[in-house]
Amino acid sequence: MSVILVESLSKRFSRKGQWTEALRNINLELDSGTFVSLIGPSGCGKSTLLRIIGGLETADAGKVSIGGMTPLEAQASKVFGFVPQAPALFPWRTIIENMQLPQEVNRKGGAAYESNREDETELLRAVGLGDFTNAYPKELSGGMQQRVGIARAFASGAPILLMDEPFSALDEITREKISHQLMSIWEKHQKTVVFVTHNIREAVFLSDKVVVMSSRPGRITEIVDINLPHPRTKMEENDPIFHDYVHQIRALLQERWD
Amino acid sequence: MGVAGKQNTSRLNAKGAGATMMDIKLNANRESGITFDPSSVPSKKFAKTRRALSSSAPPTVAFIGFFLVWEALVRLIGLNALTLPAPSSVLSELFGHLSFYLPHAWTTLYEAIGGFLLGSVLALTGGIIMAHSRLIERSLLPLAVLANVTPISAIAPLLMIWFGFGALPKVLIAAIVTFFPMLVNSITGFRSVDANNYEYMKSLHASKMEIFLKLRLPNSLPYLFSAARTCVSLSVMGAVVGEWSGSTEGLGNLVMLSSNNMQMNQVFASILLLALMGIILTNLVRLVERRVLSWHSSEQSKG
Numbered sequence: 029m030s031v032i033l034v035e036s037l038s039k040r041f042s043r044k045g046q047w048t049e050a051l052r053n054i055n056l057e058l059d060s061g062t063f064v065s066l067i068g069p070s071g072c073g074k075s076t077l078l079r080i081i082g083g084l085e086t087a088d089a090g091k092v093s094i095g096g097m098t099p100l101e102a103q104a105s106k107v108f109g110f111v112p113q114a115p116a117l118f119p120w121r122t123i124i125e126n127m128q129l130p131q132e133v134n135r136k137g138g139a140a141y142e143s144n145r146e147d148e149t150e151l152l153r154a155v156g157l158g159d160f161t162n163a164y165p166k167e168l169s170g171g172m173q174q175r176v177g178i179a180r181a182f183a184s185g186a187p188i189l190l191m192d193e194p195f196s197a198l199d200e201i202t203r204e205k206i207s208h209q210l211m212s213i214w215e216k217h218q219k220t221v222v223f224v225t226h227n228i229r230e231a232v233f234l235s236d237k238v239v240v241m242s243s244r245p246g247r248i249t250e251i252v253d254i255n256l257p258h259p260r261t262k263m264e265e266n267d268p269i270f271h272d273y274v275h276q277i278r279a280l281l282q283e284r285w286d
Numbered sequence: 287m288g289v290a291g292k293q294n295t296s297r298l299n300a301k302g303a304g305a306t307m308m309d310i311k312l313n314a315n316r317e318s319g320i321t322f323d324p325s326s327v328p329s330k331k332f333a334k335t336r337r338a339l340s341s342s343a344p345p346t347v348a349f350i351g352f353f354l355v356w357e358a359l360v361r362l363i364g365l366n367a368l369t370l371p372a373p374s375s376v377l378s379e380l381f382g383h384l385s386f387y388l389p390h391a392w393t394t395l396y397e398a399i400g401g402f403l404l405g406s407v408l409a410l411t412g413g414i415i416m417a418h419s420r421l422i423e424r425s426l427l428p429l430a431v432l433a434n435v436t437p438i439s440a441i442a443p444l445l446m447i448w449f450g451f452g453a454l455p456k457v458l459i460a461a462i463v464t465f466f467p468m469l470v471n472s473i474t475g476f477r478s479v480d481a482n483n484y485e486y487m488k489s490l491h492a493s494k495m496e497i498f499l500k501l502r503l504p505n506s507l508p509y510l511f512s513a514a515r516t517c518v519s520l521s522v523m524g525a526v527v528g529e530w531s532g533s534t535e536g537l538g539n540l541v542m543l544s545s546n547n548m549q550m551n552q553v554f555a556s557i558l559l560l561a562l563m564g565i566i567l568t569n570l571v572r573l574v575e576r577r578v579l580s581w582h583s584s585e586q587s588k589g
Contacts, residue, residue: 082489103491110489114482120504120581133492133500164581190489 031060031188031220032081037090039076049245050076054090056239056248060187063214063221065231066239067277073246074224075192081222082108082190094188102188104137106130109181109219111191115173117165123176124148124161130184145185146217154216155179155209171202175209182213191223195230203227207234212261228281232273233260240280250280371550376558379551391559393536394525397453398563401460402521406514409465413472417502418494423473434466438524442531456528456536460521467520471513475506508582511575518571519564526560537563 034056041048050073058064066074079085081092083099094102102108109130110116117126127148152158155175157168165173174194181189195203207230214221214234225231231238232254240250254273256263263270353373359365360372367375380387412430416423438459445455479501487497529538537556544552 083491084485084488103489106491108489110486112482112486112489114480116480116482116486118483118501118504120507120579129500130490133487133490133496137491166581 030057031095032056032058032222033091033093034077034081035091035093037077037080037087037092039073039080039085039087051080051087052245052247054246054248056251058220058222058237060220061218062236063223063234064237064239065223065225065235066241067225067228067231067281068241068246069243069281070226071246072241072243074241076246077241078190078192078222078224082110104134106134106137106184106186107188109184109186109189111174111177111181111189111194113193113196115165115170115177117173117176119165122162122164123152123157123168126165126176127152127180127183130180130186146183148179148183151179151183151213152176154213155206171198171206174198175206178206178210178213182217182219186219188220188222191221193224193226195225195227203230208261210234212259215259215261228274228277232256232270232277233263238273238277240277242281249283252277252280368548368550371554376551376554380555380558383555387537387540387555387559390535390537390540390556391563393453394522394529394538394560395563397456397525397528397536398460398518398521398567400453400457401462401524402464402514402518404457405461405464405517405521406468408461409468410472410510412465412469413476413506414498416469417473417476430466430469433462438463439527439531442527445528446532451532451534455531456525456533459528460524463520463524464517467513467517468510471509472506475509476502478509479505507579511571511579514571515568515575518567522560522564522567 034054037051037054038049039051041050054077056077066077068074076085080087081094081099083103092099094107097105097107117123118129121129131145149158149161152161155178157172157175157179160168160172165176168176174197177194178191181191195206198206211234221234223231223234235254238252238254239248240252241247242249252273256267256269256273357372357374360370371379412426416427441462442455442459445458449455449458476498483501484497487501492500525536526538526541529536530542533539537560540556541553541560544550544556
């Protein structure tokens with residue numbers, strides 16, 4: 029059943045009087061409970077698309093429906109758990125207090141998903157931060173902070189998680205480790221995830237569906253279904269099918285690079 | 287705000303705190319336990335005292351040295367007490383007539399604190415409004431700047447004419463000198479929220495009020511405390527300037543009267559009390575700051 033429906037969406041930006049087409053005629057249908065990655069070169073509008081879905085930006089034309097609601101309505105009823113590029117932890121709150129922030133704001137709207145909330149401490153333990161519940165963000169490394177952001181999104185009870193390049197500032201090893209943790213949490217909770225990245229291996233490893241985009245104007249060139257079995261965390265390092273997908277998506281991206 | 291001079295000490299403090307954490311970790315490791323029992327680390331208490339001593343010793347020595355040199359100069363050169371009284375005679379004047387000085391000190395203290403509080407409340411209110419509306423900021427901030435650049439000693443006599451010789455005009459002057467730094471810092475504090483954190487609040491559909499209470503206000507605290515540290519001593523100055531322009535009591539009044547009468551011991555005793563007042567008030571703010579901003583890595587480095 030499709031939970032996110034995007035129809036002939038377009039968006040233009042004006043910079044110094046020059047118009048750039050950030051998104052042209054985007055059509056997308058995403059099923060509930062699937063992990064979807066948006067991948068493409070910088071400037072292809074993948075983050076913009078994510079932000080329009082999340083109600084953080086508005087489109088110029090076209091329609092977005094989140095289970096029948098507009099993005100803003102969905103945002104108001106706390107359908108989204110947002111994981112931005114930087115961790116977005118409040119420095120004056122401890123880790124556990126940061127985890128509880130989503131419940132503290134917009135109380136009326138979130139009532140519907142209140143019962144879906146997960147135990148914060150357990151999720152922190154799942155990302156290996158069980159001992160840091162009462163620490164302040166500054167005591168954690170960048171990777172650890174980002175893991176808190178992911179745990180927070182899963183804890184909030186929101187059915188759709190929007191992740192905007194959450195690992196882009198992390199080193200390769202940390203990145204791999206965290207994406208494994210993300211996968212194992214996801215395999216347990218099965219939320220709808222829209223994940224923006226420019227890392228091909230990461231996209232293939234995590235996703236059920238990879239949406240390949242190209243830039244100027246930003247558009248969808250191909251949607252690749254990833255038929256790799258779960259649990260992925262147990263997948264062999266050099267699984268041939270995994271590599272086939274990586275090659276296929278790399279080829280698709282290279283085709284349009286210039 | 288010009289408190290850059292304090293940056294060094296605060297950096298030292300921050301380093302000190304880091305050292306404790308390391309100590310804790312080391313000790314915890316040594317005992318190969320994950321849980322940490324503070325009582326099992328006897329050196330911690332001493333370390334704290336040692337650190338407190340090492341940070342307060344140099345200024346104490348400097349202070350004592352300063353007064354000793356002063357005392358020695360007065361005695362050796364045989365300076366006339368009408369020019370410069372020795373610290374010892376100032377102290378004996380002060381402690382011999384405490385019951386005379388304290389009511390004056392009290393007057394100046396409540397004028398200063400009253401003005402500081404009034405100015406802060408007005409500045410915060412203005413800050414909230416201006417942080418939310420560029421238009422209001424653009425129209426009203428120049429007025430605040432105008433009030434700020436006008437010498438307060440020039441305005442003071444005017445306030446005496448309008449409001450008499452009681453405490454009110456002094457409170458108002460103290461409020462005026464407090465207002466501007468608090469206003470500017472509150473606007474900066476409310477506005478300079480992290481873009482990611484702001485967007486995160488947006489993604490939760492937080493209301494303007496929620497964004498203010500949960501993000502802007504806590505974000506502004508380091509800025510507000512930094513301004514408060516400066517303003518609390520400025521407000522003492524404001525009260526004194528007010529008292530000069532016309533008053534019957536207060537330390538400023540005392541300084542003026544006794545210097546007219548060449549009672550130098552009295553002048554210096556009053557100045558000493560004013561300096562003490564400034565030190566105590568600033569440290570009081572710092573104390574509250576340290577409690578409230580325990581999360582802030584460099585409590586005092588943002589000047």
